[in-house]
Amino acid sequence: MxxxxxxxxxxxxxxxxxxxxxxxxxxxxxxxxxxxxxxxxxxxxxxxxxxxxxxxxxxxxxxxxxxxxxxxxxxxxxxxxxxxxxxxxxxxxxxxxxxxxxxxxxxxxxxxxxxxxxxxPVTYGTAYHMLVHLGGLKEGDTVLVHHAAGGVGTAAAQICKAYGAGLIIGTASESKKEFVESLGMRFVNRDKEDFVEVCKNMTGGKGVHQAIDPVAGKHLTRSYDALRNGGKLHCFGASSAVPNEKRSLIAAFKMWRNTPKFDPMKMMNSNKSVFGVHMGRMEDEEIFSNHLADLGELMKQGKINxxxxxxxxxxxxxxxxxxxxxxxxxxxxxxxxxxx
Ligand SMILES: NC(=O)c1ccc[n+]([C@@H]2O[C@H](COP(=O)([O-])OP(=O)(O)OC[C@H]3O[C@@H](n4cnc5c(N)ncnc54)[C@H](OP(=O)(O)O)[C@@H]3O)[C@@H](O)[C@H]2O)c1
The missing domain is CATH 3.90.180.10 (Medium-chain alcohol dehydrogenases, catalytic domain)
Structure with a gap:
Protein backbone atom coordinates (compact mmCIF):
# COMPACT_ATOMS: atom_id res chain seq x y z
CA MET A 1 0.00 0.00 0.00
CA PRO A 121 -13.65 14.99 14.01
CA VAL A 122 -10.82 17.51 14.50
CA THR A 123 -12.57 20.69 13.35
CA TYR A 124 -15.94 20.15 15.04
CA GLY A 125 -14.44 18.32 18.03
CA THR A 126 -12.16 21.29 18.73
CA ALA A 127 -14.80 23.98 18.17
CA TYR A 128 -17.34 22.10 20.30
CA HIS A 129 -14.82 21.53 23.08
CA MET A 130 -14.03 25.24 23.29
CA LEU A 131 -17.41 26.86 22.76
CA VAL A 132 -19.77 24.36 24.38
CA HIS A 133 -17.80 22.17 26.79
CA LEU A 134 -15.49 24.84 28.22
CA GLY A 135 -17.35 27.99 27.19
CA GLY A 136 -20.93 26.99 28.06
CA LEU A 137 -22.21 28.63 24.86
CA LYS A 138 -25.82 29.72 25.16
CA GLU A 139 -28.56 31.49 23.27
CA GLY A 140 -27.85 35.14 22.54
CA ASP A 141 -24.08 34.90 23.21
CA THR A 142 -21.66 36.92 21.11
CA VAL A 143 -18.64 35.07 19.70
CA LEU A 144 -15.47 36.11 17.88
CA VAL A 145 -14.10 33.50 15.45
CA HIS A 146 -10.72 33.87 13.70
CA HIS A 147 -9.78 31.89 10.53
CA ALA A 148 -13.57 32.10 10.14
CA ALA A 149 -13.59 30.56 6.66
CA GLY A 150 -11.29 27.66 7.56
CA GLY A 151 -11.97 24.16 8.86
CA VAL A 152 -12.41 25.00 12.56
CA GLY A 153 -13.87 28.44 11.74
CA THR A 154 -16.76 27.08 9.63
CA ALA A 155 -17.42 24.38 12.24
CA ALA A 156 -17.47 27.03 15.00
CA ALA A 157 -19.95 29.16 13.04
CA GLN A 158 -22.34 26.23 12.61
CA ILE A 159 -22.08 25.24 16.27
CA CYS A 160 -22.76 28.86 17.30
CA LYS A 161 -25.87 28.87 15.10
CA ALA A 162 -27.01 25.51 16.48
CA TYR A 163 -26.85 26.93 20.01
CA GLY A 164 -28.60 30.18 19.07
CA ALA A 165 -25.66 32.57 19.41
CA GLY A 166 -26.78 36.16 18.90
CA LEU A 167 -23.84 37.60 17.00
CA ILE A 168 -20.87 35.82 15.43
CA ILE A 169 -17.99 38.00 14.27
CA GLY A 170 -15.65 36.23 11.85
CA THR A 171 -12.22 37.42 10.66
CA ALA A 172 -10.73 36.22 7.36
CA SER A 173 -8.96 37.40 4.21
CA GLU A 174 -10.80 39.87 1.99
CA SER A 175 -11.70 37.34 -0.74
CA LYS A 176 -13.78 35.35 1.75
CA LYS A 177 -16.23 38.12 2.70
CA GLU A 178 -19.28 36.66 0.93
CA PHE A 179 -18.52 33.16 2.09
CA VAL A 180 -18.16 34.21 5.74
CA GLU A 181 -21.37 36.23 5.54
CA SER A 182 -23.18 33.25 4.01
CA LEU A 183 -22.41 31.39 7.25
CA GLY A 184 -24.25 34.04 9.24
CA MET A 185 -21.19 35.90 10.53
CA ARG A 186 -20.36 39.60 10.56
CA PHE A 187 -17.26 39.59 8.33
CA VAL A 188 -14.12 41.40 9.48
CA ASN A 189 -11.29 41.89 6.99
CA ARG A 190 -8.33 40.47 8.94
CA ASP A 191 -5.82 42.73 7.14
CA LYS A 192 -7.69 46.03 7.10
CA GLU A 193 -10.17 46.21 9.98
CA ASP A 194 -9.62 46.37 13.73
CA PHE A 195 -11.58 43.41 15.06
CA VAL A 196 -11.45 44.68 18.67
CA GLU A 197 -13.18 47.87 17.61
CA VAL A 198 -15.82 45.92 15.66
CA CYS A 199 -16.47 43.64 18.66
CA LYS A 200 -16.87 46.62 21.00
CA ASN A 201 -18.97 48.66 18.56
CA MET A 202 -21.34 45.78 17.88
CA THR A 203 -21.90 44.96 21.57
CA GLY A 204 -22.61 48.43 22.93
CA GLY A 205 -19.01 48.78 24.11
CA LYS A 206 -19.07 45.58 26.20
CA GLY A 207 -17.18 43.07 24.06
CA VAL A 208 -17.87 39.41 23.22
CA HIS A 209 -18.70 36.47 25.49
CA GLN A 210 -16.18 34.16 23.81
CA ALA A 211 -13.25 34.50 21.42
CA ILE A 212 -11.40 31.59 19.78
CA ASP A 213 -7.85 32.47 18.73
CA PRO A 214 -5.60 30.11 16.69
CA VAL A 215 -3.14 32.87 15.72
CA ALA A 216 -1.24 33.62 18.99
CA GLY A 217 1.44 36.33 19.34
CA LYS A 218 0.14 39.91 19.69
CA HIS A 219 -3.13 38.79 18.11
CA LEU A 220 -3.97 36.88 21.29
CA THR A 221 -3.73 40.05 23.39
CA ARG A 222 -6.15 41.75 21.01
CA SER A 223 -8.59 38.84 21.23
CA TYR A 224 -8.43 39.17 25.04
CA ASP A 225 -9.17 42.90 24.68
CA ALA A 226 -12.26 42.03 22.60
CA LEU A 227 -13.84 40.16 25.55
CA ARG A 228 -16.48 41.60 27.84
CA ASN A 229 -16.30 41.38 31.61
CA GLY A 230 -16.83 37.67 32.27
CA GLY A 231 -15.70 36.72 28.75
CA LYS A 232 -13.70 33.63 27.80
CA LEU A 233 -10.72 33.40 25.46
CA HIS A 234 -9.53 30.12 23.94
CA CYS A 235 -5.92 29.93 22.81
CA PHE A 236 -5.70 26.92 20.46
CA GLY A 237 -3.09 27.54 17.77
CA ALA A 238 -0.15 29.60 16.56
CA SER A 239 -0.70 30.24 12.85
CA SER A 240 1.35 33.46 13.05
CA ALA A 241 4.43 31.22 13.39
CA VAL A 242 3.78 29.89 9.85
CA PRO A 243 3.28 32.92 7.58
CA ASN A 244 3.75 30.92 4.36
CA GLU A 245 5.11 27.66 2.95
CA LYS A 246 8.72 28.62 3.77
CA ARG A 247 9.82 27.86 7.31
CA SER A 248 10.59 31.07 9.18
CA LEU A 249 12.29 30.74 12.55
CA ILE A 250 12.03 34.52 12.91
CA ALA A 251 8.22 34.36 12.62
CA ALA A 252 8.15 31.45 15.07
CA PHE A 253 10.33 33.37 17.53
CA LYS A 254 8.19 36.52 17.17
CA MET A 255 5.03 34.52 17.82
CA TRP A 256 6.52 33.02 20.98
CA ARG A 257 8.01 36.35 22.15
CA ASN A 258 4.79 38.34 21.61
CA THR A 259 2.35 35.82 23.03
CA PRO A 260 1.02 37.41 26.24
CA LYS A 261 1.67 36.06 29.73
CA PHE A 262 -1.67 36.73 31.39
CA ASP A 263 -1.76 38.26 34.87
CA PRO A 264 -4.19 36.31 37.11
CA MET A 265 -4.92 39.41 39.21
CA LYS A 266 -5.95 41.42 36.16
CA MET A 267 -7.99 38.45 34.97
CA MET A 268 -9.66 38.24 38.38
CA ASN A 269 -10.60 41.90 38.35
CA SER A 270 -12.22 41.65 34.92
CA ASN A 271 -13.65 38.14 35.41
CA LYS A 272 -12.01 37.07 32.17
CA SER A 273 -10.82 33.50 31.58
CA VAL A 274 -8.20 32.08 29.24
CA PHE A 275 -8.30 28.41 28.19
CA GLY A 276 -5.46 26.55 26.52
CA VAL A 277 -6.77 23.85 24.19
CA HIS A 278 -4.81 21.11 22.41
CA MET A 279 -7.08 18.21 21.43
CA GLY A 280 -4.09 16.13 20.30
CA ARG A 281 -2.80 16.16 23.85
CA MET A 282 -6.13 15.44 25.54
CA GLU A 283 -5.39 12.54 27.86
CA ASP A 284 -9.00 11.79 28.78
CA GLU A 285 -10.20 10.19 25.53
CA GLU A 286 -13.75 9.89 26.86
CA ILE A 287 -14.15 13.68 26.64
CA PHE A 288 -13.48 13.58 22.90
CA SER A 289 -15.66 10.55 22.22
CA ASN A 290 -18.54 12.23 24.12
CA HIS A 291 -18.08 15.31 21.92
CA LEU A 292 -18.23 13.13 18.79
CA ALA A 293 -21.45 11.52 20.02
CA ASP A 294 -23.03 14.96 20.69
CA LEU A 295 -21.87 16.20 17.29
CA GLY A 296 -23.30 13.08 15.62
CA GLU A 297 -26.70 14.04 17.10
CA LEU A 298 -26.43 17.62 15.82
CA MET A 299 -25.52 16.25 12.40
CA LYS A 300 -28.52 13.89 12.43
CA GLN A 301 -30.77 16.84 13.26
CA GLY A 302 -29.29 18.71 10.28
CA LYS A 303 -27.87 21.46 12.52
CA ILE A 304 -24.29 20.95 11.41
CA ASN A 305 -22.90 19.76 8.09
N1 LIG B 1 -5.48 23.14 19.51
C1 LIG B 1 -6.16 22.26 18.81
O1 LIG B 1 -6.54 21.21 19.30
C2 LIG B 1 -6.46 22.58 17.37
C3 LIG B 1 -7.27 21.72 16.62
C4 LIG B 1 -7.54 22.08 15.29
C5 LIG B 1 -7.02 23.26 14.76
N2 LIG B 1 -6.21 24.03 15.53
C6 LIG B 1 -5.67 25.29 15.00
O2 LIG B 1 -6.74 26.03 14.46
C7 LIG B 1 -6.32 26.75 13.32
C8 LIG B 1 -7.23 26.40 12.18
O3 LIG B 1 -6.99 25.06 11.79
P1 LIG B 1 -7.65 24.43 10.51
O4 LIG B 1 -7.02 23.10 10.34
O5 LIG B 1 -9.12 24.58 10.57
O6 LIG B 1 -7.07 25.34 9.36
P2 LIG B 1 -7.75 26.48 8.49
O7 LIG B 1 -8.37 27.51 9.36
O8 LIG B 1 -8.57 25.86 7.44
O9 LIG B 1 -6.41 27.08 7.90
C9 LIG B 1 -6.29 27.77 6.77
C10 LIG B 1 -6.82 29.20 6.88
O10 LIG B 1 -6.22 29.87 7.98
C11 LIG B 1 -6.11 31.26 7.70
N3 LIG B 1 -4.78 31.69 8.10
C12 LIG B 1 -4.49 32.58 9.07
N4 LIG B 1 -3.19 32.69 9.23
C13 LIG B 1 -2.62 31.88 8.31
C14 LIG B 1 -1.28 31.58 7.96
N5 LIG B 1 -0.26 32.12 8.62
N6 LIG B 1 -1.04 30.71 6.96
C15 LIG B 1 -2.06 30.14 6.29
N7 LIG B 1 -3.35 30.38 6.60
C16 LIG B 1 -3.62 31.23 7.59
C17 LIG B 1 -6.33 31.41 6.20
O11 LIG B 1 -7.57 32.05 6.03
P3 LIG B 1 -7.76 33.62 6.22
O12 LIG B 1 -6.50 34.29 5.75
O13 LIG B 1 -8.92 33.90 5.38
O14 LIG B 1 -8.02 33.82 7.69
C18 LIG B 1 -6.41 29.98 5.69
O15 LIG B 1 -7.33 29.83 4.62
C19 LIG B 1 -4.85 26.41 13.13
O16 LIG B 1 -4.06 27.39 13.74
C20 LIG B 1 -4.71 25.10 13.86
O17 LIG B 1 -3.40 24.83 14.27
C21 LIG B 1 -5.94 23.72 16.81
Whole structure:
Protein backbone atom coordinates (compact mmCIF):
# COMPACT_ATOMS: atom_id res chain seq x y z
CA MET A 1 0.00 0.00 0.00
CA UNK A 2 1.06 3.61 -0.52
CA UNK A 3 1.46 6.28 2.09
CA UNK A 4 2.65 9.86 2.36
CA UNK A 5 5.74 10.65 4.42
CA UNK A 6 7.50 13.75 5.64
CA UNK A 7 11.14 12.61 5.29
CA UNK A 8 12.58 15.71 6.99
CA UNK A 9 11.75 19.32 7.85
CA UNK A 10 10.87 21.12 4.63
CA UNK A 11 8.40 22.80 2.30
CA UNK A 12 5.58 21.04 0.42
CA UNK A 13 8.09 19.81 -2.18
CA UNK A 14 9.84 17.70 0.44
CA UNK A 15 6.79 15.42 0.79
CA UNK A 16 7.21 11.89 -0.58
CA UNK A 17 4.98 8.91 -1.31
CA UNK A 18 6.33 5.47 -0.51
CA UNK A 19 5.19 1.83 -0.72
CA UNK A 20 4.95 -0.20 2.45
CA UNK A 21 3.54 -3.55 3.49
CA UNK A 22 1.28 -3.28 6.50
CA UNK A 23 1.11 -6.03 9.16
CA UNK A 24 -2.09 -7.69 10.25
CA UNK A 25 -4.04 -5.91 12.99
CA UNK A 26 -3.27 -7.11 16.52
CA UNK A 27 -5.42 -7.58 19.61
CA UNK A 28 -8.31 -5.07 19.70
CA UNK A 29 -7.19 -3.44 16.47
CA UNK A 30 -8.71 -3.16 13.00
CA UNK A 31 -7.31 -2.46 9.56
CA UNK A 32 -9.10 0.30 7.63
CA UNK A 33 -8.98 0.89 3.86
CA UNK A 34 -8.85 4.68 3.81
CA UNK A 35 -11.09 6.68 1.46
CA UNK A 36 -10.52 10.20 2.80
CA UNK A 37 -7.94 11.75 5.14
CA UNK A 38 -8.44 15.19 6.67
CA UNK A 39 -5.70 17.81 6.29
CA UNK A 40 -5.27 20.00 9.35
CA UNK A 41 -3.24 23.19 9.71
CA UNK A 42 -1.18 21.33 12.32
CA UNK A 43 0.08 19.00 9.54
CA UNK A 44 1.66 22.02 7.82
CA UNK A 45 3.29 23.16 11.05
CA UNK A 46 4.66 19.67 11.70
CA UNK A 47 6.27 19.56 8.26
CA UNK A 48 8.04 22.82 9.08
CA UNK A 49 9.25 21.34 12.38
CA UNK A 50 7.29 23.96 14.34
CA UNK A 51 4.62 21.87 16.00
CA UNK A 52 6.31 20.37 19.03
CA UNK A 53 4.29 17.19 19.43
CA UNK A 54 4.81 14.98 16.41
CA UNK A 55 6.88 11.78 15.94
CA UNK A 56 10.50 12.03 14.84
CA UNK A 57 11.09 12.42 11.08
CA UNK A 58 10.44 10.51 8.87
CA UNK A 59 6.77 10.09 9.73
CA UNK A 60 3.32 10.05 8.18
CA UNK A 61 0.93 12.82 9.29
CA UNK A 62 -2.87 12.51 9.45
CA UNK A 63 -5.08 12.66 12.54
CA UNK A 64 -8.36 11.48 11.01
CA UNK A 65 -9.62 9.28 8.20
CA UNK A 66 -12.83 7.77 6.89
CA UNK A 67 -12.90 4.41 5.19
CA UNK A 68 -14.02 0.80 5.54
CA UNK A 69 -12.83 -2.00 7.76
CA UNK A 70 -10.98 -4.68 5.79
CA UNK A 71 -9.55 -6.82 8.58
CA UNK A 72 -10.29 -7.47 12.24
CA UNK A 73 -7.65 -8.19 14.86
CA UNK A 74 -7.95 -10.83 17.63
CA UNK A 75 -10.74 -10.28 20.14
CA UNK A 76 -12.41 -7.61 18.02
CA UNK A 77 -16.13 -8.38 17.97
CA UNK A 78 -17.73 -4.93 18.18
CA UNK A 79 -16.97 -4.02 14.56
CA UNK A 80 -17.44 -5.83 11.25
CA UNK A 81 -15.55 -6.22 7.99
CA UNK A 82 -17.02 -3.85 5.38
CA UNK A 83 -18.27 -1.39 7.99
CA UNK A 84 -17.84 2.31 7.08
CA UNK A 85 -15.98 4.09 9.87
CA UNK A 86 -14.18 7.21 11.05
CA UNK A 87 -10.79 6.38 12.57
CA UNK A 88 -8.84 8.73 14.81
CA UNK A 89 -5.34 7.72 13.80
CA UNK A 90 -3.33 10.15 15.96
CA UNK A 91 -0.67 10.16 13.24
CA UNK A 92 -0.33 8.10 10.06
CA UNK A 93 -3.70 8.86 8.46
CA UNK A 94 -2.27 9.96 5.08
CA UNK A 95 -2.18 6.30 3.95
CA UNK A 96 -4.14 3.89 1.78
CA UNK A 97 -4.47 1.58 4.79
CA UNK A 98 -4.13 2.11 8.53
CA UNK A 99 -4.19 -0.09 11.60
CA UNK A 100 -6.02 1.51 14.52
CA UNK A 101 -7.09 0.58 18.04
CA UNK A 102 -10.77 -0.33 17.76
CA UNK A 103 -11.74 2.10 20.51
CA UNK A 104 -10.59 4.91 18.18
CA UNK A 105 -13.02 3.82 15.48
CA UNK A 106 -16.62 5.06 15.15
CA UNK A 107 -19.17 3.65 12.64
CA UNK A 108 -20.48 6.16 10.06
CA UNK A 109 -24.29 6.38 9.66
CA UNK A 110 -25.55 5.46 6.16
CA UNK A 111 -26.60 9.02 5.30
CA UNK A 112 -23.13 10.48 5.99
CA UNK A 113 -20.58 10.45 3.16
CA UNK A 114 -16.87 9.60 3.50
CA UNK A 115 -16.17 13.30 2.83
CA UNK A 116 -18.40 14.57 5.63
CA UNK A 117 -17.09 11.91 8.02
CA UNK A 118 -13.41 12.74 7.48
CA UNK A 119 -14.08 16.48 7.72
CA UNK A 120 -15.75 16.31 11.10
CA PRO A 121 -13.65 14.99 14.01
CA VAL A 122 -10.82 17.51 14.50
CA THR A 123 -12.57 20.69 13.35
CA TYR A 124 -15.94 20.15 15.04
CA GLY A 125 -14.44 18.32 18.03
CA THR A 126 -12.16 21.29 18.73
CA ALA A 127 -14.80 23.98 18.17
CA TYR A 128 -17.34 22.10 20.30
CA HIS A 129 -14.82 21.53 23.08
CA MET A 130 -14.03 25.24 23.29
CA LEU A 131 -17.41 26.86 22.76
CA VAL A 132 -19.77 24.36 24.38
CA HIS A 133 -17.80 22.17 26.79
CA LEU A 134 -15.49 24.84 28.22
CA GLY A 135 -17.35 27.99 27.19
CA GLY A 136 -20.93 26.99 28.06
CA LEU A 137 -22.21 28.63 24.86
CA LYS A 138 -25.82 29.72 25.16
CA GLU A 139 -28.56 31.49 23.27
CA GLY A 140 -27.85 35.14 22.54
CA ASP A 141 -24.08 34.90 23.21
CA THR A 142 -21.66 36.92 21.11
CA VAL A 143 -18.64 35.07 19.70
CA LEU A 144 -15.47 36.11 17.88
CA VAL A 145 -14.10 33.50 15.45
CA HIS A 146 -10.72 33.87 13.70
CA HIS A 147 -9.78 31.89 10.53
CA ALA A 148 -13.57 32.10 10.14
CA ALA A 149 -13.59 30.56 6.66
CA GLY A 150 -11.29 27.66 7.56
CA GLY A 151 -11.97 24.16 8.86
CA VAL A 152 -12.41 25.00 12.56
CA GLY A 153 -13.87 28.44 11.74
CA THR A 154 -16.76 27.08 9.63
CA ALA A 155 -17.42 24.38 12.24
CA ALA A 156 -17.47 27.03 15.00
CA ALA A 157 -19.95 29.16 13.04
CA GLN A 158 -22.34 26.23 12.61
CA ILE A 159 -22.08 25.24 16.27
CA CYS A 160 -22.76 28.86 17.30
CA LYS A 161 -25.87 28.87 15.10
CA ALA A 162 -27.01 25.51 16.48
CA TYR A 163 -26.85 26.93 20.01
CA GLY A 164 -28.60 30.18 19.07
CA ALA A 165 -25.66 32.57 19.41
CA GLY A 166 -26.78 36.16 18.90
CA LEU A 167 -23.84 37.60 17.00
CA ILE A 168 -20.87 35.82 15.43
CA ILE A 169 -17.99 38.00 14.27
CA GLY A 170 -15.65 36.23 11.85
CA THR A 171 -12.22 37.42 10.66
CA ALA A 172 -10.73 36.22 7.36
CA SER A 173 -8.96 37.40 4.21
CA GLU A 174 -10.80 39.87 1.99
CA SER A 175 -11.70 37.34 -0.74
CA LYS A 176 -13.78 35.35 1.75
CA LYS A 177 -16.23 38.12 2.70
CA GLU A 178 -19.28 36.66 0.93
CA PHE A 179 -18.52 33.16 2.09
CA VAL A 180 -18.16 34.21 5.74
CA GLU A 181 -21.37 36.23 5.54
CA SER A 182 -23.18 33.25 4.01
CA LEU A 183 -22.41 31.39 7.25
CA GLY A 184 -24.25 34.04 9.24
CA MET A 185 -21.19 35.90 10.53
CA ARG A 186 -20.36 39.60 10.56
CA PHE A 187 -17.26 39.59 8.33
CA VAL A 188 -14.12 41.40 9.48
CA ASN A 189 -11.29 41.89 6.99
CA ARG A 190 -8.33 40.47 8.94
CA ASP A 191 -5.82 42.73 7.14
CA LYS A 192 -7.69 46.03 7.10
CA GLU A 193 -10.17 46.21 9.98
CA ASP A 194 -9.62 46.37 13.73
CA PHE A 195 -11.58 43.41 15.06
CA VAL A 196 -11.45 44.68 18.67
CA GLU A 197 -13.18 47.87 17.61
CA VAL A 198 -15.82 45.92 15.66
CA CYS A 199 -16.47 43.64 18.66
CA LYS A 200 -16.87 46.62 21.00
CA ASN A 201 -18.97 48.66 18.56
CA MET A 202 -21.34 45.78 17.88
CA THR A 203 -21.90 44.96 21.57
CA GLY A 204 -22.61 48.43 22.93
CA GLY A 205 -19.01 48.78 24.11
CA LYS A 206 -19.07 45.58 26.20
CA GLY A 207 -17.18 43.07 24.06
CA VAL A 208 -17.87 39.41 23.22
CA HIS A 209 -18.70 36.47 25.49
CA GLN A 210 -16.18 34.16 23.81
CA ALA A 211 -13.25 34.50 21.42
CA ILE A 212 -11.40 31.59 19.78
CA ASP A 213 -7.85 32.47 18.73
CA PRO A 214 -5.60 30.11 16.69
CA VAL A 215 -3.14 32.87 15.72
CA ALA A 216 -1.24 33.62 18.99
CA GLY A 217 1.44 36.33 19.34
CA LYS A 218 0.14 39.91 19.69
CA HIS A 219 -3.13 38.79 18.11
CA LEU A 220 -3.97 36.88 21.29
CA THR A 221 -3.73 40.05 23.39
CA ARG A 222 -6.15 41.75 21.01
CA SER A 223 -8.59 38.84 21.23
CA TYR A 224 -8.43 39.17 25.04
CA ASP A 225 -9.17 42.90 24.68
CA ALA A 226 -12.26 42.03 22.60
CA LEU A 227 -13.84 40.16 25.55
CA ARG A 228 -16.48 41.60 27.84
CA ASN A 229 -16.30 41.38 31.61
CA GLY A 230 -16.83 37.67 32.27
CA GLY A 231 -15.70 36.72 28.75
CA LYS A 232 -13.70 33.63 27.80
CA LEU A 233 -10.72 33.40 25.46
CA HIS A 234 -9.53 30.12 23.94
CA CYS A 235 -5.92 29.93 22.81
CA PHE A 236 -5.70 26.92 20.46
CA GLY A 237 -3.09 27.54 17.77
CA ALA A 238 -0.15 29.60 16.56
CA SER A 239 -0.70 30.24 12.85
CA SER A 240 1.35 33.46 13.05
CA ALA A 241 4.43 31.22 13.39
CA VAL A 242 3.78 29.89 9.85
CA PRO A 243 3.28 32.92 7.58
CA ASN A 244 3.75 30.92 4.36
CA GLU A 245 5.11 27.66 2.95
CA LYS A 246 8.72 28.62 3.77
CA ARG A 247 9.82 27.86 7.31
CA SER A 248 10.59 31.07 9.18
CA LEU A 249 12.29 30.74 12.55
CA ILE A 250 12.03 34.52 12.91
CA ALA A 251 8.22 34.36 12.62
CA ALA A 252 8.15 31.45 15.07
CA PHE A 253 10.33 33.37 17.53
CA LYS A 254 8.19 36.52 17.17
CA MET A 255 5.03 34.52 17.82
CA TRP A 256 6.52 33.02 20.98
CA ARG A 257 8.01 36.35 22.15
CA ASN A 258 4.79 38.34 21.61
CA THR A 259 2.35 35.82 23.03
CA PRO A 260 1.02 37.41 26.24
CA LYS A 261 1.67 36.06 29.73
CA PHE A 262 -1.67 36.73 31.39
CA ASP A 263 -1.76 38.26 34.87
CA PRO A 264 -4.19 36.31 37.11
CA MET A 265 -4.92 39.41 39.21
CA LYS A 266 -5.95 41.42 36.16
CA MET A 267 -7.99 38.45 34.97
CA MET A 268 -9.66 38.24 38.38
CA ASN A 269 -10.60 41.90 38.35
CA SER A 270 -12.22 41.65 34.92
CA ASN A 271 -13.65 38.14 35.41
CA LYS A 272 -12.01 37.07 32.17
CA SER A 273 -10.82 33.50 31.58
CA VAL A 274 -8.20 32.08 29.24
CA PHE A 275 -8.30 28.41 28.19
CA GLY A 276 -5.46 26.55 26.52
CA VAL A 277 -6.77 23.85 24.19
CA HIS A 278 -4.81 21.11 22.41
CA MET A 279 -7.08 18.21 21.43
CA GLY A 280 -4.09 16.13 20.30
CA ARG A 281 -2.80 16.16 23.85
CA MET A 282 -6.13 15.44 25.54
CA GLU A 283 -5.39 12.54 27.86
CA ASP A 284 -9.00 11.79 28.78
CA GLU A 285 -10.20 10.19 25.53
CA GLU A 286 -13.75 9.89 26.86
CA ILE A 287 -14.15 13.68 26.64
CA PHE A 288 -13.48 13.58 22.90
CA SER A 289 -15.66 10.55 22.22
CA ASN A 290 -18.54 12.23 24.12
CA HIS A 291 -18.08 15.31 21.92
CA LEU A 292 -18.23 13.13 18.79
CA ALA A 293 -21.45 11.52 20.02
CA ASP A 294 -23.03 14.96 20.69
CA LEU A 295 -21.87 16.20 17.29
CA GLY A 296 -23.30 13.08 15.62
CA GLU A 297 -26.70 14.04 17.10
CA LEU A 298 -26.43 17.62 15.82
CA MET A 299 -25.52 16.25 12.40
CA LYS A 300 -28.52 13.89 12.43
CA GLN A 301 -30.77 16.84 13.26
CA GLY A 302 -29.29 18.71 10.28
CA LYS A 303 -27.87 21.46 12.52
CA ILE A 304 -24.29 20.95 11.41
CA ASN A 305 -22.90 19.76 8.09
CA UNK A 306 -19.16 19.96 7.31
CA UNK A 307 -18.26 22.37 4.51
CA UNK A 308 -15.76 20.76 2.16
CA UNK A 309 -13.49 23.17 0.31
CA UNK A 310 -11.87 20.56 -1.91
CA UNK A 311 -10.77 16.94 -2.23
CA UNK A 312 -7.32 16.21 -3.74
CA UNK A 313 -5.95 12.87 -4.91
CA UNK A 314 -3.24 11.95 -2.39
CA UNK A 315 -0.53 12.16 -5.06
CA UNK A 316 -1.31 15.93 -5.08
CA UNK A 317 -0.80 16.31 -1.33
CA UNK A 318 1.86 19.03 -1.77
CA UNK A 319 -0.55 21.16 -3.85
CA UNK A 320 -3.34 20.58 -1.34
CA UNK A 321 -1.14 21.83 1.51
CA UNK A 322 0.05 24.76 -0.62
CA UNK A 323 -3.61 25.67 -1.18
CA UNK A 324 -3.97 26.07 2.61
CA UNK A 325 -0.66 27.95 2.98
CA UNK A 326 -1.94 30.34 0.30
CA UNK A 327 -5.12 30.94 2.35
CA UNK A 328 -7.34 29.78 -0.48
CA UNK A 329 -9.51 27.26 1.37
CA UNK A 330 -13.12 27.87 2.35
CA UNK A 331 -13.88 24.97 4.66
CA UNK A 332 -12.08 21.65 5.01
CA UNK A 333 -9.46 20.21 2.65
CA UNK A 334 -9.38 16.42 2.21
CA UNK A 335 -7.12 13.85 0.57
CA UNK A 336 -8.65 11.11 -1.57
CA UNK A 337 -7.09 7.68 -0.95
CA UNK A 338 -10.01 5.65 -2.32
CA UNK A 339 -9.25 2.73 -4.68
CA UNK A 340 -9.47 4.02 -8.28
N1 LIG B 1 -5.48 23.14 19.51
C1 LIG B 1 -6.16 22.26 18.81
O1 LIG B 1 -6.54 21.21 19.30
C2 LIG B 1 -6.46 22.58 17.37
C3 LIG B 1 -7.27 21.72 16.62
C4 LIG B 1 -7.54 22.08 15.29
C5 LIG B 1 -7.02 23.26 14.76
N2 LIG B 1 -6.21 24.03 15.53
C6 LIG B 1 -5.67 25.29 15.00
O2 LIG B 1 -6.74 26.03 14.46
C7 LIG B 1 -6.32 26.75 13.32
C8 LIG B 1 -7.23 26.40 12.18
O3 LIG B 1 -6.99 25.06 11.79
P1 LIG B 1 -7.65 24.43 10.51
O4 LIG B 1 -7.02 23.10 10.34
O5 LIG B 1 -9.12 24.58 10.57
O6 LIG B 1 -7.07 25.34 9.36
P2 LIG B 1 -7.75 26.48 8.49
O7 LIG B 1 -8.37 27.51 9.36
O8 LIG B 1 -8.57 25.86 7.44
O9 LIG B 1 -6.41 27.08 7.90
C9 LIG B 1 -6.29 27.77 6.77
C10 LIG B 1 -6.82 29.20 6.88
O10 LIG B 1 -6.22 29.87 7.98
C11 LIG B 1 -6.11 31.26 7.70
N3 LIG B 1 -4.78 31.69 8.10
C12 LIG B 1 -4.49 32.58 9.07
N4 LIG B 1 -3.19 32.69 9.23
C13 LIG B 1 -2.62 31.88 8.31
C14 LIG B 1 -1.28 31.58 7.96
N5 LIG B 1 -0.26 32.12 8.62
N6 LIG B 1 -1.04 30.71 6.96
C15 LIG B 1 -2.06 30.14 6.29
N7 LIG B 1 -3.35 30.38 6.60
C16 LIG B 1 -3.62 31.23 7.59
C17 LIG B 1 -6.33 31.41 6.20
O11 LIG B 1 -7.57 32.05 6.03
P3 LIG B 1 -7.76 33.62 6.22
O12 LIG B 1 -6.50 34.29 5.75
O13 LIG B 1 -8.92 33.90 5.38
O14 LIG B 1 -8.02 33.82 7.69
C18 LIG B 1 -6.41 29.98 5.69
O15 LIG B 1 -7.33 29.83 4.62
C19 LIG B 1 -4.85 26.41 13.13
O16 LIG B 1 -4.06 27.39 13.74
C20 LIG B 1 -4.71 25.10 13.86
O17 LIG B 1 -3.40 24.83 14.27
C21 LIG B 1 -5.94 23.72 16.81
Missing amino acids: KKVIYPKIGGPDSIQIIEEKLDNPGKNQVKVRVHRAGINFADLMMRQGLYGSNPDFPFTPGYEVSGEIIELGDDENRLEIGQRVIAMTGFGGYSEEVIVESNRVVPIPDNISFDQAAAM PIIDSVWRFEKVADAQRHIHNRKNKGKVLLDFSPN
